[in-house]
Amino acid sequence: MDFSGKIALITGAASGMGAATAREFTSAGGKVIIVDINPETAEKVAAEIGSQPPLIGDVSDSSFCQHAVDSVLKQHGRLDVLVNCAGTIARADALGTSDEAWRRVMAVNVNGVFYMSRAAIVPMKKQAKGAIINFGSIWGERGASGVVAYCASKGAVHQITKAMALDHVKDGIRINAVCPGEVNTPMLASERLTPPTPKDLQKLAEETVPLGRLAEPIEIARVVLFLASDAASYMTGSLVTVDAGYTAG
Ligand SMILES: NC(=O)c1ccc[n+]([C@@H]2O[C@H](COP(=O)([O-])OP(=O)(O)OC[C@H]3O[C@@H](n4cnc5c(N)ncnc54)[C@H](O)[C@@H]3O)[C@@H](O)[C@H]2O)c1
Numbered sequence: 001m002d003f004s005g006k007i008a009l010i011t012g013a014a015s016g017m018g019a020a021t022a023r024e025f026t027s028a029g030g031k032v033i034i035v036d037i038n039p040e041t042a043e044k045v046a047a048e049i050g051s052q053p054p055l056i057g058d059v060s061d062s063s064f065c066q067h068a069v070d071s072v073l074k075q076h077g078r079l080d081v082l083v084n085c086a087g088t089i090a091r092a093d094a095l096g097t098s099d100e101a102w103r104r105v106m107a108v109n110v111n112g113v114f115y116m117s118r119a120a121i122v123p124m125k126k127q128a129k130g131a132i133i134n135f136g137s138i139w140g141e142r143g144a145s146g147v148v149a150y151c152a153s154k155g156a157v158h159q160i161t162k163a164m165a166l167d168h169v170k171d172g173i174r175i176n177a178v179c180p181g182e183v184n185t186p187m188l189a190s191e192r193l194t195p196p197t198p199k200d201l202q203k204l205a206e207e208t209v210p211l212g213r214l215a216e217p218i219e220i221a222r223v224v225l226f227l228a229s230d231a232a233s234y235m236t237g238s239l240v241t242v243d244a245g246y247t248a249g
Contacts, residue, residue: 001229003030007076008228009068010034011059011116012086014041016185017135020217021083021224022049028225031076035059035068035116036086059086059112060104069119078127081228082120084113084134084157089150091191102149109153113160117175121168128172131228134161136177136239138247154179158239165237174236176227181243184214210245 008025012018014036022032026049034054036042042054055071057064072079088108090101113134124130139147140154158177165175182188182205189195196204205214223242226232241247 001028001225001231003028003081003225003229006030006080007072007078008032008081008083009072009079009116009120010083010085011112012036012135013083014038014045014054016085016187017180017183017217017220017224018083018085019045020221021085022051024218024221024225025081025228026051030081033068033072058108059084059116060107062111062115065112065115066119068116069123073123079120079123080127080130082116082124082130082132083224083228084116084132086112087135087187089147089187089191091146091150092148093146094148097149105149105153106156109150110156110160113157117160117164121164121171121173124173125168125171130173131232132164132173132175133224133227134175134177136161136179138179138181138241138243140179141239141241142247161239162237169236174227174232176232176235176238176240178220178223178227179239179241179243180215180220181241181246182209182214183220184216188214208246209243210248213244215242215244 008030010022013022013034025032032051034042034046037058039056046054055068090105134157136157137154139151140158161177206212
């Protein structure tokens with residue numbers, strides 16, 4: 001895949017699948033702008049891939065999202081691809097989920113996707129071309145216990161994907177979501193009282209994933225690149241599950 005001359009803004013690109021996607025875009029010739037809330041890790045990834053200094057901020061802040069898109073336009077004059085990968089999780093059932101935790105998960109996972117996408121479709125509409133790839137989840141379709149806010153937020157991401165895809169299909173903008181299963185990133189361990197050991201993760205994979213292993217971030221990033229490319233020209237409003245058979249049964 002060749003992304004030479006293409007400008008991609010990737011949120012959550014300082015870690016996990018966002019970082020893997022940033023690496024893949026760069027290897028395919030694209031210019032990446034990293035957006036993340038964590039300056040240390042964002043700068044590390046930016047230095048590694050040789051991209052411009054990252055834009056540091058919180059995607060749940062609509063004015064920051066507008067600023068991120070405006071600064072890309074000021075510098076590059078266009079925006080070809082937006083990847084909404086930034087996300088967070090709260091591991092609790094309803095009784096264990098505080099108002100604050102609920103609001104935070106919704107603010108980052110839902111509002112963040114909406115604010116970034118709303119800002120990005122303005123230049124994409126002018127270009128009459130653009131691709132947005134959202135990070136949904138298998139937990140946006142299926143229920144899972146102990147992650148009620150996360151499941152609700154990813155269900156909302158799936159609906160944003162479909163509704164916005166319909167609204168902007170005639171504008172030349174394709175909007176799809178990638179829905180990963182269990183991926184080997186820092187998020188798998190986050191918000192747990194006891195961080196899982198490699199043995200725990202192997203057990204989780206063997207018990208739940210038909211292929212018997214967790215995904216590596218690059219295996220999701222490759223699907224994101226496909227959705228961003230003209231090879232996916234007939235795809236919009238799709239929720240693309242990448243879970244090695246987890247939800248097939
Ligand atoms: N890991 C999994 O198994 C899995 C499965 C399905 C979906 N997902 C989704 O994939 C996406 C990437 O997850 P990951 O596993 O690579 O996670 P990760 O924790 O490795 O990376 C998430 C990145 O998002 C950034 N971020 C968090 N809140 C932010 C905010 N408010 N503003 C800007 N940046 C922010 C973090 O700093 C981090 O760099 C998320 O949307 C996640 O919900 C993950």
